[in-house]
Amino acid sequence: MNNEQQFLDRIRKVLGRDQAPDEATLFSSRPEGELEELLKRADRDRAGRLELLEELRQSAVPLNLNVHTAENLEEAGRRIANLALVSETEWGGDKHILMHDDPVLHGLKLPELLAGDPVAVDVAAFEPGEDELAGKQRLRGIAERAYIGLTGADWCAADCAAIALLTGPGHGRAVSLVPSILISVVTLDRMVADLSEGYAQLEARGELPASVSFISGPSKTADIEGQLVHGAHGPREMHLFVITG
Amino acid sequence: MQQNSDKTYSELSRDAIGDEDLHAAIRMVQNGMGKGAQAMWRDEITPEHRRLAKEARLRTLNNLDAVLATLAEKIRARGGHVYFAATAEDARNYCLEVARKNNVRLAVKGKSMTSAEIGMDPLLEENGVEVVETDLGEYIIQLAGEAPSHIIAPCIHMNRKRIGKLFQEKLGIPYSEDPPTLTRAARKALREKLLGADMGISGCNIACAETGHVCLVSNEGNIRMCTTMPKVHVALMGMERVTATLAEHDMLLRLLTRGASAQKVSTYVSFMGGPRQPGETDGPEEFHLVIIDNGRMKMLADPRFREVLSCIRCGGCLNICPVYGRIGGHAYNGTYCGPIGAVLMPLLEGVNKHADLCRGESLCGACKDICPVHNDLPRMLSELRYMLAYGDEKWGVEPVDGAEACAFKAWGAAMSSRTAYDLLVKAGRIVQVPFVKNGVLGKGVGPLAKWTASRDFPPIAKKTFAERWKTDHAKRLNGADNE
Numbered sequence: 001m002n003n004e005q006q007f008l009d010r011i012r013k014v015l016g017r018d019q020a021p022d023e024a025t026l027f028s029s030r031p032e033g034e035l036e037e038l039l040k041r042a043d044r045d046r047a048g049r050l051e052l053l054e055e056l057r058q059s060a061v062p063l064n065l066n067v068h069t070a071e072n073l074e075e076a077g078r079r080i081a082n083l084a085l086v087s088e089t090e091w092g093g094d095k096h097i098l099m100h101d102d103p104v105l106h107g108l109k110l111p112e113l114l115a116g117d118p119v120a121v122d123v124a125a126f127e128p129g130e131d132e133l134a135g136k137q138r139l140r141g142i143a144e145r146a147y148i149g150l151t152g153a154d155w156c157a158a159d160c161a162a163i164a165l166l167t168g169p170g171h172g173r174a175v176s177l178v179p180s181i182l183i184s185v186v187t188l189d190r191m192v193a194d195l196s197e198g199y200a201q202l203e204a205r206g207e208l209p210a211s212v213s214f215i216s217g218p219s220k221t222a223d224i225e226g227q228l229v230h231g232a233h234g235p236r237e238m239h240l241f242v243i244t245g
Numbered sequence: 246m247q248q249n250s251d252k253t254y255s256e257l258s259r260d261a262i263g264d265e266d267l268h269a270a271i272r273m274v275q276n277g278m279g280k281g282a283q284a285m286w287r288d289e290i291t292p293e294h295r296r297l298a299k300e301a302r303l304r305t306l307n308n309l310d311a312v313l314a315t316l317a318e319k320i321r322a323r324g325g326h327v328y329f330a331a332t333a334e335d336a337r338n339y340c341l342e343v344a345r346k347n348n349v350r351l352a353v354k355g356k357s358m359t360s361a362e363i364g365m366d367p368l369l370e371e372n373g374v375e376v377v378e379t380d381l382g383e384y385i386i387q388l389a390g391e392a393p394s395h396i397i398a399p400c401i402h403m404n405r406k407r408i409g410k411l412f413q414e415k416l417g418i419p420y421s422e423d424p425p426t427l428t429r430a431a432r433k434a435l436r437e438k439l440l441g442a443d444m445g446i447s448g449c450n451i452a453c454a455e456t457g458h459v460c461l462v463s464n465e466g467n468i469r470m471c472t473t474m475p476k477v478h479v480a481l482m483g484m485e486r487v488t489a490t491l492a493e494h495d496m497l498l499r500l501l502t503r504g505a506s507a508q509k510v511s512t513y514v515s516f517m518g519g520p521r522q523p524g525e526t527d528g529p530e531e532f533h534l535v536i537i538d539n540g541r542m543k544m545l546a547d548p549r550f551r552e553v554l555s556c557i558r559c560g561g562c563l564n565i566c567p568v569y570g571r572i573g574g575h576a577y578n579g580t581y582c583g584p585i586g587a588v589l590m591p592l593l594e595g596v597n598k599h600a601d602l603c604r605g606e607s608l609c610g611a612c613k614d615i616c617p618v619h620n621d622l623p624r625m626l627s628e629l630r631y632m633l634a635y636g637d638e639k640w641g642v643e644p645v646d647g648a649e650a651c652a653f654k655a656w657g658a659a660m661s662s663r664t665a666y667d668l669l670v671k672a673g674r675i676v677q678v679p680f681v682k683n684g685v686l687g688k689g690v691g692p693l694a695k696w697t698a699s700r701d702f703p704p705i706a707k708k709t710f711a712e713r714w715k716t717d718h719a720k721r722l723n724g725a726d727n728e
Contacts, residue, residue: 004317007329007538011310011484014546021308027315027455030492059509124526132523139526140474144440160509169524173473177466178440195510199495208456210323210522210532211473214514219466223382223398224424225405226273232381232432233439234466234513 038200042192052158052191053242060161063217064230065238067161072245077108080150080183083239084110084119089147090180090236094120098142099150101125101170104185104243110150122146125170139172149179149235153186155201156240159194162216163240164202167209176215182235184215187243250578254601258572267573270401278398279564281507282615290503290617298500299618301493302555305485306545312454312489313536319457323519325532333363333539340446340479341368343533347477349374349443355461355468356380357448358396358558359481362580362593363539365446376446377438379467381431388415394574394582396560397505402573435467445471445529449482451497451557452534455490458518459534462502462511469515478517478529484536485545485554497557500617504559540593547639549628553588555618560585562612562622568605577602584612584622588629596632596642603629673705680704 012018044052053069060067070076089095097114099105101123111121122142126135143149151171153163163184167173176182192198195214202208219234230236250257261267286295305312317327330336344352352374354360366376378387382399386392388411393399400408409422418430447468449459459480461468472478488494502508521528544550563569563583574582579590579599587606591599606612608623616622632642634650644650659665680686686702688694696702 004314004327004329007331007536008310008314010538010542011313011545014542015307015309017310020314021311023311023315026304026308026311026489028490030490034492063512126524126526136521136526143527162510162514167525167528168522170526172526172528173469174527177469177473195499196495199491202456203491208458208516208518210517210519210525211528212458212516213469214510215512216510217512219464220512221381221428221465223380223385223400224408224427225270226277226398226401227424229425229428232428232465232467233379233435233470 035200035203038197039204042197042200046188049188049191050244052193053188053244055158055193056156056161056191056240056242059159060217060240063161064220065161065217065240068239068241069244070241071243073104073107073243074109076185076241076243077110077113080108080185080239080241081110081113081117083181083183084114084148085117087147087181087237091145091147093145094118095148096142096146097121097148097150098124098139098146098175098179100152100172100175102152104152104187105150108150108185123170124172124175140174143172143174143178146179148181148183149175149177151176151182151184153184153190153240155190155192155198156186156242157192157195157198160216161240162195162198162214164198165213165215167211173211173213176213177234180231180236182215182218182238183241184238185241185243191242250575252578254576254578254599254605257576257578258605261572261576264573266404267402268571270404271570271573274395274398274401275564275570278506279561279615282504282561282564285503285507286615286617290500294496295500295617295619298493298496299555301488301496302557302618303552305487305489305493306551306554308489309484309487309545312487313484315489316452316454316457316487317534317536319454320518320532320534323457323522323532325519325534327534327536330535330537330539333537336363336481336535336537336539337365337368339533339535340365340481341372343477343479343531344369344372344374344444347443347531349477351375351377351438351442352444352446353377353379353439353442353467353471353475354383355445355447355463355471356383356399357446357481358580359448359483359537360446361393362483363481363537365481374444377435377442379435379439379465379471380463381428381435381465381467384431384435385411388412392575395563396558396581396583396585398560402575439467439470440474442471442475444477444479445473445475447472447478447480449480449486449534450501451494452482452487453491453494453516454487456516456518458516460494460498460514460516462498462514464506464508464512466513469513472515472517473528476529477531477533478520479533479535480517481535481537484538484541486557497618501557501559504557504561504615504617543640544592550588550592550625552620553585553592553622553625556585556589556616556620557618558585559617561615561617562620565611565615566606567609567611568607584626585620588622588625591629592640596629596637596640597645600633600645603633670705670709674707677704 218238221232394402405422413420520532636644689697
């Protein structure tokens with residue numbers, strides 16, 4: 001603490017100030033009403049959101065992000081189950097899907113749809129009464145084996161095809177990171193035009209969780225002679241299902 | 246601090262000027278990312294956006310004490326640790342202490358220039374910690390035992406053949422020069438490390454004080470891996486890499502990814518503000534943020550250089566600079582290269598030590614044009630040259646060449662007196678006669694010889710403009726010039 005005080009005092013000294021600045025103005029850098037304006041803009045009607053969906057389709061192409069639309073969760077569930085059946089595991093072993101503990105994802109009814117197939121569906125949540133560190137180990141093992149990770153999204157920005165994932169109980173970070181294929185499901189009402197509208201949604205929440213990620217497409221690199229290659233350390237493939245109904 | 250070579254900037258750049266492969270590689274980056282960023286400034290980002298972003302950067306710097314205090318408080322509220330390090334040594338030792346307490350044997354790193362700046366890796370390695378770079382470019386460099394040559398494309402100086410041979414030798418895979426095959430091999434090798442590591446070390450692109458997060462961008466996903474899977478995450482942050490509010494973060498993030506690689510947004514943008522919270526199923530058990538001064542306070546204190554701290558390290562200036570384009574990153578002989586390096590390295594390590602570097606850039610202004618926050622690097626380079634010419638007590642700079650300073654002082658005096666100037670011109674015309682060949686001064690004498698070694702000097706004209714003006718204008722006034 002002492003160390004910190006010395007450090008901050010030195011800053012104050014070199015800035016030629018003898019007291020702390022007015023934090024009220026420092027932390028309200030937005031012009032008055034801008035946040036409200038952004039939130040209002042993001043609250044568009046169905047037609048407006050369908051337009052954003054079209055924009056999303058286009059911005060997803062160069063990112064190698066596959067955008068699918070489904071009328072409802074049943075249709076999305078069937079198509080995700082099919083995707084799971086035709087996709088191969090990257091590191092060998094059985095087929096495991098690891099999904100966030102999320103009402104929308106439960107609505108896909110994947111365990112039922114895949115009941116007769118050799119595909120296991122696990123939920124990234126602690127079991128009742130489970131010790132957290134032991135549960136963490138257990139779920140990590142599943143994440144490392146899983147070939148598909150399945151998440152929802154807090155919002156999806158059309159102009160850059162980025163989704164936002166906020167961590168919390170049942171919304172682990174590894175699900176969207178360690179498996180080879182990432183599938184995210186977002187409902188049409190979560191579409192925003194761009195990152196600024198997305199940031200405004202985050203700002204309106206007040207406190208944010210310990211970790212927030214924006215993800216736009218599969219992992220990629222261009223470190224060898226500038227040639228673009230997909231699948232560096234994160235998922236090699238990403239699918240985004242937009243539920244339009 | 247990381248040093249690439251015992252040679253000086255002048256020697257290294259002389260070597261690089263003959264390297265055609267290097268020029269081809271940099272051309273590719275400059276034609277792609279450099280031109281891409283310029284197009285985005287023209288088509289998508291308004292000048293107003295860049296002006297506001299710069300304003301926000303300067304406002305944060307002018308209130309850095311309050312901004313950092315808020316950042317630290319928010320992170321501690323989530324159970325994270327924050328350490329303020331005055332020197333590189335403090336920062337290194339703190340990290341080593343964290344590693345020791347957690348019995349760390351393997352540390353994985355997401356690309357962090359700051360860790361190179363403070364010399365993190367050697368200390369950990371001396372203490373029995375294996376350190377693995379996980380950004381593909383950085384990993385290639387590490388396998389080759391080299392240093393990065395670009396802020397965001399660290400191994401652009403190496404071609405696929407060299408990388409293929411390197412992987413064959415170090416990873417034991419069959420030779421290939423196919424980038425997807427090589428990337429897959431690295432993915433496999435690094436996945437083992439990423440999942441087996443005890444500690445993850447990252448830098449920080451832009452922290453956000455209001456929400457209490459460091460924020461990191463990556464395309465590969467290695468940074469998310471490093472900061473999610475190991476049980477300890479240590480983030481290293483230069484004290485200036487922070488915004489006050491989320492709204493400002495929005496503004497700067499867009500400039501960062503566009504300036505760096507002409508992307509609207511990188512594949513991953515991760516905000517991290519603490520360890521795993523109760524009920525969360527993964528994430529590190531310990532989170533440490535190290536906020537580093539290591540010479541930045543001195544830049545903050547000097548109004549001539551405070552502005553350089555608004556740099557968001559996009560590397561855009563490298564992607565446009567004609568000098569970088571000819572000599573590559575290694576010639577700069579320090580952690581930070583390109584035009585931004587030419588200003589930062591002297592300020593971090595000593596102006597006299599990097600005297601050549603201060604005088605190497607062309608001052609063409611391209612770096613200022615492309616800089617998302619309009620950092621006036623040419624102005625700061627001129628300030629550094631001024632210091633080298635006349636000395637500077639505050640920065641402990643000794644004048645490099647006393648004779649040169651005297652000559653320029655005399656020249657300055659002559660320029661400000663009409664009579665002295667005219668006399669000097671007349672004398673010069675006579676003195677230059679034996680040296681003029683083919684209409685140019687090809688070989689100068691004395692201090693002028695250095696100038697003319699690589700360029701020709703125009704001789705003093707038979708009649709200077711001022712002399713012509715005097716006679717011709719007088720004629721015109723008298724109406725004698727009516728042809």
